[in-house]
Amino acid sequence: MHVGPVDIYEEVLYAGLKNNVGFTSEEFVNVFRDSLKGLRYLFQVDDTYQPFIIPGGGTSAMESVTSFLTKGDKILVVSNGVFGDRWINIFKKYPVEVDYLKAEAGDYVSIDSVKEKVKQKHYKLITFTHVETSTGVRHPIKESVKEIKDYVDIVVVDGVSSVGAEEVKAKDWDVDIYLTASQKAIGAPPGLGLLVISENAMKHLREDNIAGYYLDLKNWLPVMRSMEEGKAAYFSTLPVHTVFMLNEALKLIQDEGIENRVKRHEKVAGAIRTGIEGMGLEIVAKRPEAYSNTVTGVMLRKAKAQDVLSEIVKEGVEIAPGVHPSLQGKYVRIGHMGWVTPNDAIITISALERTLKRLGEDIRVGEGVRAAQSYLT
Template sequence: MIQKEKRILMHVGPVNILDRILYAGLKNNVGFTSPEFVQAFQFSLKKIRELFQVDKTYQPFIIPGGGTSAMESVTSLLKEGEKVLVVTNGVFGDRWINIFKKYPVQVNVLKAEPGYYVEPETVEKEVKREKYKLVTFTHVETSTGVRQPIRESVKAVRDYVDLVVVDGVSSVGAEEVKAKDWNVDVYLTASQKAIGVPPGMGLLVLSSNAIEKLKEEKSVAGYYLDLRNWLPVMTNMEDGKASYFSTPPVHTILMLAEALKIIIDEEGLDNRIKRHEKIAGAIRAGVEGMGLDIVARKPEAYSNTVTGVLVKKVNAGNVLSEVISEGIELAPGVHPALQGKYFRIGHMGWVTENDAISTIASIERALKRLGEDIKLGEGVKATQLYLAK
């Protein structure tokens, strides 16, 4: 009972949230025109630029919903009949396909096998073969933990397409992201992943090139997620003037401001990325130390935020049930090709070295009880040795 109450959320989002961030949202009688809210919104927009490593040539947005709402808002940049190329490494890369197929645009797909990413050379060959208005990449594929080499991928296509869009839902705040230097037009994320805030917001930045596309009248976008409707709110709020299109998630934005203050001003973005990298490496060392394999097949594809773990004998779902009884919550494997064969460890946000050790220890005990052939104790040892470097 006590272990269940003291749960460690090693999920792929939502994640553990600092009490300080939760308390920032516990304010009564705050409306969307209240001075403290306008100030929090203004502060958040400015810090989002730093989070994505862009300057004032990029426009930040905070919209209700989450990663999927941010993704669907990209339809604001498309007209009927235009061609889109989706580069996908798994389930959430595939989500772009499902979104765009709801609209009158043409969709082509380049897809990787589970555990791999689509090579930049493959994408370059395709955009040379056919003219596309927009190409989407997924920085970290949440379903497998595979990281796409975004810098190289964007460089490979930049001269051949009008717009480059990157889904950074499971990367921003934990992986290196340089939207301006890499010449990305739209980089997006969600509040509940590496930024470490409750769910409810899609966060994105648009280049001046993308903003010019918003000025064009015709678009396939709907109403609520048409960024044209949100743009005046963003520009006004950044100027400190209350503005309205639809009711924003007021208290979640208060929490976002507190989180961004910690990320940018206190921990520092570079330090945060290094922390994630170290903990991710420690967890992978533990997984391999106990004798299991990782879903991502190449070390350069390992991410700082998600590790997929393959099991050999037991059903992966049983591992989750066993581990959560000890107070640690992991994420199920969702890739159809690997159903029942793997589970996911989320290590993002406010994750600590002790969280990594507790997670590997609990997984070892659970697997031993379930009958998986592992080297009991070797996982924890490998994790400790990695962290002690």
């Protein structure tokens, strides 16, 4: 129950067992093409959106957004935690002007305050974080974009901890750039950044953009277009094996159906939260509207986060430390994305109860699993 990389289906891993496949082979080109199409389904966009598969992960996908910027552009970052702040750190390295809004730990920036800000100043680009991995807080993307779209040129959403597990409708919601990484709710290994870009945003992909070379999407665009037409193309060597695995994961997602997939995540997340509360603990996200399908922060009372992490591993479950600076050491995070099932929820609650009991935390042993089980029955 990592927060990513997640547990990976064997079928996905085995798809990468290719010992001599060149990036110009027909087999690879077909798989790459299918993956691009798979991204359209995943993000719920049509052919007006351009999908990109680039090396790296969430951070490289985020930084590639600089391809749509030129010197002096104004940017607004809406940050609910560590990964919201990452946008600020990225833009600081570039000749642009960055403003930001920050929420306190466990909450998200209110729609009203974002709206107020964009009305005051014209921003070329605004960024949101759909699910803030550091706290498990989910931002109301659909509602937020609706309110601010008229005031900014390009709306970017970091969907690293949401795509594949939360409802995501990039086109319907009018998001220009929706991005994620291969290793989270998609359930493939890390190594790829994934984006879909609207026609509107693509118009801003200028020759004199401020991006570097490797993450300049202008360099990758001909590869994406050629591959989608079934013709090999080269800019820089892609992680061939990871693409094979991504494609298998995307196929499994299509087999399951994105709506079923979101429902499954909801169910597992609900069981976990019910189990947490059943044993008598609190969740980091402050209100049900901020709960996510993918990450749940659990507040500790007596037990030390580091002890919980190292002890629960002995119970066969891995979870992650809390990393929000203002709550550091006071909570742990349970990741529940990818191929998680109700049984994973039961195991996690069961293992957490046994661990916390041993560490002297004040919980009601057995009541967590019973509550989770009732939730699931």
